[in-house]
Amino acid sequence: MNEMSEVIAETPETPKAGKKRGKWTRRTFIGAGLLTGGALVVGVAIRSGKPPERLRAMLAGGDGEILVNSFVKIGKDNIVTAVVPHVEMGQGAHTALAQMLADELDADWNNVRILEAPGDGHFASHNIAREFLAPELKVPSVLEPTVDGGFLTLAKMMALQITGGSFSIRGTGQRGMRAAGAAARAMLVAAAAEKWQLPASEISVDRGIVAHAKSGKRAAFGELAEAAAKQALPAQPKLKTPKDFKLMGKPIARLDIPAKVDGTAIFGIDVQIPGQKLSYAAVKAPPVVGAKVAKMDASAAKAMPGVLQILNMGDFVAVVAEGYWQAQQALNQITVEYSKSDADKIDTAAIFAGYGKALDEAGADGGDTLAETGDAAAFFAKAAKKVTAQYHVPFLAHAAMEPMNCTAWVRGGLCDVWAGSQSPLGARNAAAKTLGISADKVNYHNTYLGGGFGRRSETDNIEMAVRIAKATGYPVKLIWSREEDTQQDWYRPSASSRFEAGLDASGKLMSWNNIHTHLFDPQEAPLVSYYNIPNSLIRKVDAPMHLRFGPWRSVDHSQQSWFIESFVDEIAEAAGKDPLALRRELLAKSPRHLAVLNRVAKMAGWGSALPAKHGRGIAIAQSFGSIVAEVAEVDLTAKKPRVTKVYCCADPGFAMNPDGYTAQMESGIIYGLTAALYGEIMVKNGAVQQSNFHDYPMLRMNEAPDIFVEIINGDAQRLGGGGEPGLPPLAPALTNAIRAAGGMRIRHLPVAKHFA
Amino acid sequence: MKLTINGKMQEITADPATPILWALREQLGLNGTKFGCGIAQCGACTVHLDGRPVRSCSTPLSQAEGKSIVTIEGIASGDGALNRLQQAWISEQVPQCGYCQSGQIMSAAALLADNPRPSDEQINIAMAGNICRCGMYGRIRKAIKVAAGIDSERQQEAAT
CATH class of the missing domain: 3.10.20.30 (Beta-grasp domain)
Structure with a gap:
């Protein structure tokens, strides 16, 4: 059953020509109308599920209805335009969302166009808020940094047109795009039935043509668009089941790719303003976050060629010049002294010592309990065999290929902003708030993103750019150097985690006790409910950090999955069991997980002989609704470990675009491998030490393993995400493989520091 | 100048x-x-x-x-037709965010101009200076071989 058909349909309101609104179901809301020129437009919004009344009122606004988040426009020229409320950062969301809509509509794919919704309230991702408030489904709070005061304020502001949480397909696509397509199809059929005076039940739609087989009558979408807009809204949409899918589930070529092979794709850094000369800003923020500019000597910089303005903004210094390189050269000549604070004394060792102290203080049963079954401590006390381990992971930067940037023009109480943001509405609100003007005075223009990975859900670049542009009065393009991008990130938090496991005399895992520092999001990341363990206690303890932290691809799953799956292998080793066999035992009551695990083991030839000093490691993780297992093969014959192959099996419920989904798995694997092998942001005197790719290295092609991906469509009604779930199992598969190859058990990432 | x-x-x-x-x-x-x-x-x-x-x-x-x-x-030909590498980048669905791809294609074009039938090892060496944060190295390697005629273009399943 899909979301829409589970609820009671209400009678549509009497339609009014040109503009109509119908109450469709308790949860969904549909609107349709006629645009100038005779185009049919159909939009679908989803309102709050079952939140408390207080929240419902805040979410719904005055009239109990909310914002349209999925749109289709059908023109007289037969062109179907899918208006997509998510940004494109390489994850393929634009194409896959359009596929979902076009399939339900039975459109001709060749006539489908994609338009990214502009950053205004009508396209807000309300369904993300809904999911937040629905206890059965959680998504990461990637939104929190953009608004104050958590999700009450956030829900009120509706600043939610965000791309994150691996959510586009399973949220907007499944609930919005498909419904919009189905509704538009029903209205086109109704229009044909009226025109031909034939029963709608005898009319079919295929590739953009509405037809009646018996009479031979046919009409293209464009011919019916105007009449369709006058039809009653469908009371209930009929969505296809997988057997009728024509576009969903097919590896359709991504529509954004051609512009990405000839240099014409426009990213934030490429923005030009027609008819305006741009100036360029380079910036330097204090190395210790939170410090202020105490003293600045810009005498040398002032005289440098091209320099227009030097700005002491208090919390950063900016040079505006005719060109970016001139601005950066001049900035390099400015000497700055910063305010002092206790944070100046912090270094990496002190941070981890603080985590250790917090964990010590929490002991065997302190901290905040996240999940508990049975009595882990009691079993552990009498366990036949005890296994304990402690793990540490470092801070990580995002290092998107496109350094942070933003173009802004502030004049006459108005502001135009151009950037590639994961949160266009958050960006617009940030600009408005920074300038002290209302959001409707800000025109926000989004572009392609040169990588997001969570970094572009923050709005610090936007705030900086509008402040500079307000000071200059002329349009300015702010570009961060790679060094600023690395040192002024919102980092994946570092963390420590401790485990105690108790085995009975037969070697069965009976108790699991985990405590770790920090928890960002999602809340279920440290849980192991899919494993059958009779006694478990999972806790967290807060430990302070001065660096600002933000969502990083797969968020807490990136750390927790490595902790959990490393420890499972340590238990297997202690019990003398094969790591795959132990996991099979633990997953006996989780059939989808078991199927994924078995498939990846088969793909990798688990158990077959490998040369000396080679090893295989396996890991499984559930994140963002998808289940992914990976096997890494490692060669330890050289000085440094080399990952030769990675096998991946994923169950996302149903892969709407299997090639796009496969590409996301490949991408998550390389991103995860880079982090596991090399990723480490270190702190000295309060400041981040790494600065560019020479000291924050990235995996390159000569180190890239062969990757094999297979997909299981385990449940078409429960879609999982794609952007993030490929990453979590990689790090533990790697370190488990190193151990299997005869290497050490790695308990502190990154791997490379153990082979230096 | x-x-x-x-x-x-x-x-x-x-x-x-x-x-x-x-x-x-x-x-x-x-x-x-x-x-x-x-x-x-x-x-x-x-x-x-x-x-x-x-x-x-x-x-x-x-x-x-x-x-x-x-x-x-x-690098497209004078009549605007895409270079064979650009075509292969599309057929192999290489780019994700796309930001690094101009540089990747330019490195690959220089490689093929020098060495029309490179081995995997030679491709790895020639391309090691180009980072792809979306991690599309496998697809880039394949696309170079498709453009060089050493590997066949993959078959796209028809949409309908």
Whole structure:
């Protein structure tokens, strides 16, 4: 059953020509109308599920209805335009969302166009808020940094047109795009039935043509668009089941790719303003976050060629010049002294010592309990065999290929902003708030993103750019150097985690006790409910950090999955069991997980002989609704470990675009491998030490393993995400493989520091 | 100073120390060449200077005087048909975010001009200077082989 058909349909309101609104179901809301020129437009919004009344009122606004988040426009020229409320950062969301809509509509794919919704309230991702408030489904709070005061304020502001949480397909696509397509199809059929005076039940739609087989009558979408807009809204949409899918589930070529092979794709850094000369800003923020500019000597910089303005903004210094390189050269000549604070004394060792102290203080049963079954401590006390381990992971930067940037023009109480943001509405609100003007005075223009990975859900670049542009009065393009991008990130938090496991005399895992520092999001990341363990206690303890932290691809799953799956292998080793066999035992009551695990083991030839000093490691993780297992093969014959192959099996419920989904798995694997092998942001005197790719290295092609991906469509009604779930199992598969190859058990990432 | 860019003679007035990258982007509006690191570590800014791949973020204009520069905007054929690498990049669905791909294609084009049938090892060495944060290395390697005619284009399943 899909979301829409589970609820009671209400009678549509009497339609009014040109503009109509119908109450469709308790949860969904549909609107349709006629645009100038005779185009049919159909939009679908989803309102709050079952939140408390207080929240419902805040979410719904005055009239109990909310914002349209999925749109289709059908023109007289037969062109179907899918208006997509998510940004494109390489994850393929634009194409896959359009596929979902076009399939339900039975459109001709060749006539489908994609338009990214502009950053205004009508396209807000309300369904993300809904999911937040629905206890059965959680998504990461990637939104929190953009608004104050958590999700009450956030829900009120509706600043939610965000791309994150691996959510586009399973949220907007499944609930919005498909419904919009189905509704538009029903209205086109109704229009044909009226025109031909034939029963709608005898009319079919295929590739953009509405037809009646018996009479031979046919009409293209464009011919019916105007009449369709006058039809009653469908009371209930009929969505296809997988057997009728024509576009969903097919590896359709991504529509954004051609512009990405000839240099014409426009990213934030490429923005030009027609008819305006741009100036360029380079910036330097204090190395210790939170410090202020105490003293600045810009005498040398002032005289440098091209320099227009030097700005002491208090919390950063900016040079505006005719060109970016001139601005950066001049900035390099400015000497700055910063305010002092206790944070100046912090270094990496002190941070981890603080985590250790917090964990010590929490002991065997302190901290905040996240999940508990049975009595882990009691079993552990009498366990036949005890296994304990402690793990540490470092801070990580995002290092998107496109350094942070933003173009802004502030004049006459108005502001135009151009950037590639994961949160266009958050960006617009940030600009408005920074300038002290209302959001409707800000025109926000989004572009392609040169990588997001969570970094572009923050709005610090936007705030900086509008402040500079307000000071200059002329349009300015702010570009961060790679060094600023690395040192002024919102980092994946570092963390420590401790485990105690108790085995009975037969070697069965009976108790699991985990405590770790920090928890960002999602809340279920440290849980192991899919494993059958009779006694478990999972806790967290807060430990302070001065660096600002933000969502990083797969968020807490990136750390927790490595902790959990490393420890499972340590238990297997202690019990003398094969790591795959132990996991099979633990997953006996989780059939989808078991199927994924078995498939990846088969793909990798688990158990077959490998040369000396080679090893295989396996890991499984559930994140963002998808289940992914990976096997890494490692060669330890050289000085440094080399990952030769990675096998991946994923169950996302149903892969709407299997090639796009496969590409996301490949991408998550390389991103995860880079982090596991090399990723480490270190702190000295309060400041981040790494600065560019020479000291924050990235995996390159000569180190890239062969990757094999297979997909299981385990449940078409429960879609999982794609952007993030490929990453979590990689790090533990790697370190488990190193151990299997005869290497050490790695308990502190990154791997490379153990082979230096 | 005078230099040839994508086959066209251009006159640029700039400090000769200016990296080629910024002259291309800000003075000539050739935005396909990207800024990634500024220190020749990531390859996003790769262009051809007299046929050799160079990192334009760290190569001053002075080194290009009187020479020929080719950028991503200049590698399609004269009639606008895509270069075989660009075609292979589409058939293999290589780009994700796409930001690094101009540089990747320029490095690959220089490789194939030198070595029309490279081995995997030779591809790895030639491409090791180009970072792809979306991790599409496997697809890039395959697309280079497709363009070189060493590997066959994969079959796209028909949509309907």
